[in-house]
Amino acid sequence: MDVRFGILGTGTVGKTIAARLAGLGHEAMVGTRDPADTLSRTEPDAYGNPSFGVWQEEHPEVKLGTFAEAAAHAEIVINATAGAVSMEALEQAGEDDLSGKVLVDVSNPLDFSKGMPPTLSVSNTDSLGERIQRRFPEAKVFKTLNTMNAALMVDPARLAGADHTVFVGSGDPEAKAAVTDLLRSFGRSDIVDLGDITTARGTEMLLPVWLRLFGALQSPSSISRSSADVFLVEGSP
Amino acid sequence: MDVRFGILGTGTVGKTIAARLAGLGHEAMVGTRDPADTLSRTEPDAYGNPSFGVWQEEHPEVKLGTFAEAAAHAEIVINATAGAVSMEALEQAGEDDLSGKVLVDVSNPLDFSKGMPPTLSVSNTDSLGERIQRRFPEAKVFKTLNTMNAALMVDPARLAGADHTVFVGSGDPEAKAAVTDLLRSFGRSDIVDLGDITTARGTEMLLPVWLRLFGALQSPSSISRSSADVFLVEGSP
Numbered sequence A, B: 001m002d003v004r005f006g007i008l009g010t011g012t013v014g015k016t017i018a019a020r021l022a023g024l025g026h027e028a029m030v031g032t033r034d035p036a037d038t039l040s041r042t043e044p045d046a047y048g049n050p051s052f053g054v055w056q057e058e059h060p061e062v063k064l065g066t067f068a069e070a071a072a073h074a075e076i077v078i079n080a081t082a083g084a085v086s087m088e089a090l091e092q093a094g095e096d097d098l099s100g101k102v103l104v105d106v107s108n109p110l111d112f113s114k115g116m117p118p119t120l121s122v123s124n125t126d127s128l129g130e131r132i133q134r135r136f137p138e139a140k141v142f143k144t145l146n147t148m149n150a151a152l153m154v155d156p157a158r159l160a161g162a163d164h165t166v167f168v169g170s171g172d173p174e175a176k177a178a179v180t181d182l183l184r185s186f187g188r189s190d191i192v193d194l195g196d197i198t199t200a201r202g203t204e205m206l207l208p209v210w211l212r213l214f215g216a217l218q219s220p221s222s223i224s225r226s227s228a229d230v231f232l233v234e235g236s237p
Helices: A012-023 A035-040 A052-058 A067-073 A083-093 A128-135 A150-154 A173-185 A197-204 A207-217 A220-225 B012-023 B035-040 B052-058 B067-073 B083-093 B128-135 B150-154 B173-185 B197-204 B207-217 B220-225
Strands: A004-008 A027-032 A063-066 A076-079 A102-105 A140-144 A166-170 A191-196 A231-233 B004-008 B027-032 B063-066 B076-079 B102-105 B140-144 B166-170 B191-196 B231-233
Touching (some): A004 A012, A004 A067, A004 A083, A012 A150, A027 A035, A035 A052, A067 A083, A076 A083, A083 A128, A102 A128, A102 A173, A128 A197, A140 A197, A166 A173, A191 A197, A191 B207, A197 B207, A207 B197, B004 B012, B012 B027, B012 B150, B027 B067, B035 B052, B035 B063, B063 B067, B067 B083, B128 B140, B140 B173, B166 B173
Parallel strands (some): A004 A027, A004 A076, A027 A063, A076 A102, A102 A140, B004 B076, B166 B191
């Protein structure tokens, strides 16, 4: 069944998810602060990825709109913005257009302001997922996919034949079927429901060791293009 | 080559490591605050594990002493105390008897004072491993093995044929050979050197999602005896 998705964020994560959803036959609109400004940029980003405009020429089925337009368009909203600007982007999306909807939060509260590697702007006793749920209590927030890179989010077979786990922490377990369907459509079968949205503390706190693994296993400049950034979690009986 | 080990802590982690080291032919002395008090307890603990005295009857080759005696005895010291009391135990071990020695820190800064699941008493911008290294600058602190349960620490084949990773974060990379030898003697080959002791932030921050997995996958009462508590980390090329 085709679903209307609003994907907030024009970075690698937003583009990768939008392309995958469009490829699955869904209606995908990416949201940004200022679409004209986004399209005016033509240079590749710091990692060599093409600008949104260049990328969109190869993905004409993906629409671009404001955060508010993407949210209004959507049956399911995906927060794919950088954690530092997620709250602001969601404010622009607007409470009315988030209320009652599933809001899939794949962001992480990385704080780059204090040097590398980044720390977390919230952790341990709170999380970005919880902050989003508290600010938008009528949205059905699901924290998931934040423990891996964009390519792997939508194509789990890139690692270990897809034999690895994705976590879900939910602010509204009753809407779980929609998120599970989404993850299964991406090729996932190992989906672990950790519990309520407070479990986002745990998955967001995976980021520090993940970032250290980049440093240990490869050069920092390849971070955003790596497929090495995934945690396999295996429970034995 | 036989090594003299001082293992601080008489809990499951300390006993399990001590037994394994003794089985490998090393001289293992477990340190505790008050040996007479430790031996006076005869009841099993809350998880049904035998008291230290009962356990020691089956492991007579493992000695028991004060924290200071265990540290003085040791060529390599292992901090296997609960994170909440690690600094105090190490103070009792004494700076003089830690100086110049490898100090393997397998503890985690779990704070149970605010209810379950525990939070971390230090995280994100600091770690227990770093605190230990700062307080005992002449000790060669290695953070390792803290991301898995005691049984798996010393017997990696219990999970996935030992095909999983142990992390090492080091305050003294020059002493790395001793720690690598120790981990290999336990049956490990996948040893990832994350970098300096600040990488302990990352491995200690794995605990929250690990604890949530207990909640999601099994009953809380089986936490300490589970073999399900391990993270596999796999990097693809």
